[in-house]
């Protein structure tokens with residue numbers, strides 16, 4: 001299982017600092033949606049230039065104009081770009097076309113999708129590299145939130161998936177047991193006093 005750091009920071013400077021701290025311990029470096037909204041795709045270019053050996057993930061959460069938005073993110077240096085699972089099939093097909101043109105990949109983020117298992121299978125058939133079983137920051141803050149539902153949906157879908165939803169040291173083993181190809185950790189890394197140590201501990205928990 002690969003480890004992905006989600007950098008939900010707000011400046012390119014902060015992202016470059018965080019990436020330098022954690023890069024030795026992670027496989028995929030994600031630029032979070034707020035970072036890209038604040039700084040634009042220049043942040044993607046800066047991270048890829050600093051870490052050409054890492055998979056750079058641009059969390060665009062595209063909902064329309066799939067081919068155009070994915071194309072500009074790949075041109076800026078992204079290796080993986082997200083499209084929302086709630087988007088229409090034509091948006092996903094367009095984004096996959098851009099990925100094919102660049103030799104890169106599309107990840108379909110299933111945040112907000114009611115039937116994640118069915119949609120995961122549909123978008124995988126459309127050419128997504130993998131889906132993201134995702135409970136966003138707002139959903140995580142809702143009373144009664146539990147990772148268990150997401151883990152179960154990932155296990156049931158039987159397609160390649162990443163899992164994001166407040167993954168931390170106490171849950172990462174269950175993410176691996178559910179069969180995820182990627183565990184995504186944001187707050188557990190960037191919110192730690194020592195992000196490098198937090199990323200190293202998460203990496204060490206993966207067997």
Ligand SMILES: O=C(CO)[C@H](O)[C@H](O)COP(=O)(O)O
Pocket residue numbers: 006007008032033059135136137164165166167184185186187188
């Ligand atoms: O995409 C996101 C929010 O929409 C986050 O980056 C993702 O949820 C991972 O962060 P965390 O581990 O803090 O939940």
